[in-house]
Amino acid sequence: MNRTARIAINLGSWIAITAYLVVASRYCSSRRDETLCNRIQVTVKDSARQAIITPAMVRLWIENGPTPVRNQPVRSVDTRAIERDIRSRGFVHEARVYTEATGRLVVELSQRRPVARINTANGYNCYLTDDGYVLPLQRHFVVYVPIITGNFEPPFARDYVGSVGELPAETKKKLAKNYLFFSKLISFVKFLGEDSFWNAQIEQINVVPALQGSVSQDYNVELTPRAGDHTILLGELDEYHDKLGKLLGFYRNGLEYEGWHTYRYIDLRFRGQVICRK
Numbered sequence: 259m260n261r262t263a264r265i266a267i268n269l270g271s272w273i274a275i276t277a278y279l280v281v282a283s284r285y286c287s288s289r290r291d292e293t294l295c296n297r298i299q300v301t302v303k304d305s306a307r308q309a310i311i312t313p314a315m316v317r318l319w320i321e322n323g324p325t326p327v328r329n330q331p332v333r334s335v336d337t338r339a340i341e342r343d344i345r346s347r348g349f350v351h352e353a354r355v356y357t358e359a360t361g362r363l364v365v366e367l368s369q370r371r372p373v374a375r376i377n378t379a380n381g382y383n384c385y386l387t388d389d390g391y392v393l394p395l396q397r398h399f400v401v402y403v404p405i406i407t408g409n410f411e412p413p414f415a416r417d418y419v420g421s422v423g424e425l426p427a428e429t430k431k432k433l434a435k436n437y438l439f440f441s442k443l444i445s446f447v448k449f450l451g452e453d454s455f456w457n458a459q460i461e462q463i464n465v466v467p468a469l470q471g472s473v474s475q476d477y478n479v480e481l482t483p484r485a486g487d488h489t490i491l492l493g494e495l496d497e498y499h500d501k502l503g504k505l506l507g508f509y510r511n512g513l514e515y516e517g518w519h520t521y522r523y524i525d526l527r528f529r530g531q532v533i534c535r536k
Contacts, residue, residue: 293332296361303368310349310399311369319344320365332357340365348393348419372401373451374463379409381416388451390422390444404450406443408465410477413437439477442495446479449498456502459483468494478527487519493527501526508532 298320300313320327325339341355344367353367370387375395377383385393385401392414413433414425422440430437447463450456462482481490492501505526512532513520525533 293359293361294329295327295332295335295357295363296329298327298363298365300365301367303366304371305369308369308371308401310372310396310401311347311367316344316365316367319347320363327363332359332361335363337363348391349396351389371451372403374404374406374447375401376406376412378407378412378465380411382412383416384418386444386447388448392418392420392422394419404447404460404463406447406463406465408477410439410465411436412440435476439495443479446495446498455506459485486513488521488524491523491525491527497529500529504530504532 298317300316302309302311302313302316305312320340320343323340323343325336325343327335327340335357337355337357340363341353344350344353344355344365349370351368351370353365355363355365357363370389370391370393372385372393373388374386375384376386383395385395385403386406387393394417411433413429413436414422422437422444425437443463443465450460460481461484464480464482465477466480468476468478477494479492479495481492483490490505492498505524508524521534521536523535525531525535
């Protein structure tokens with residue numbers, strides 16, 4: 259076969275393939291115009307870890323939302339609007355919405371993970387997530403996480419919902435010390451949640467005024483464990499890894515022999531020391 263014939267055959271093949279793709283595309287487009295949305299499939303990717311959001315809840319959002327879905331032509335369903343509406347729900351972290359030629363609307367989402375509940379004496383009552391997002395309490399579920407108590411001023415209003423990192427610059431500047439302490443508090447709570455032992459052991463984080471003469475920050479932290487009758491005086495949040503490391507060593511080498519109910523206070527505020535008081 260000469261070169262000209264090979265070129266003609268290759269060209270003809272590409273023309274045939276292109277024509278097929280055009281026809282198939284038009285056929286699928288026509289079918290898409292005719293197909294009605296008849297099913298909503300919701301997948302909550304991290305539902306095994308927590309069940310704050312359920313597929314039934316998401317379907318209810320969609321069906322009661324402003325965007326028509328059921329029995330609407332697949333092509334006319336505004337998936338971007340549905341995605342925006344789902345993302346606006348506080349505990350939704352990420353969401354993806356698309357339709358299929360079969361008439362199915364598919365929703366895939368992940369949830370924000372609460373790591374603490376803030377419940378202060380001055381009226382703050384909300385959840386804090388692992389990505390630094392503040393969310394209000396919900397009536398239809400309770401998340402069992404450590405509770406942060408005390409009388410301190412977070413760097414946001416009591417009704418604030420959103421990311422702590424996205425607070426206005428003037429707010430961060432005006433409440434610089436509060437913002438710095440709260441940033442450390444977020445890091446500390448995340449550390450507790452990621453450590454299997456401390457996540458199981460600590461149930462309350464109480465914020466109290468700092469010791470007289472403290473210059474680094476205005477607050478100290480006390481911890482209430484689930485096991486034992488003692489209070490852990492952690493002090494300032496600087497070097498909390500080392501402080502909890504000392505405490506873990508004391509748990510293993512001290513309390514296991516003396517008993518978990520021997521002491522009332524375990525003081526970690528002073529470098530290199532674990533001071534116990536009955």
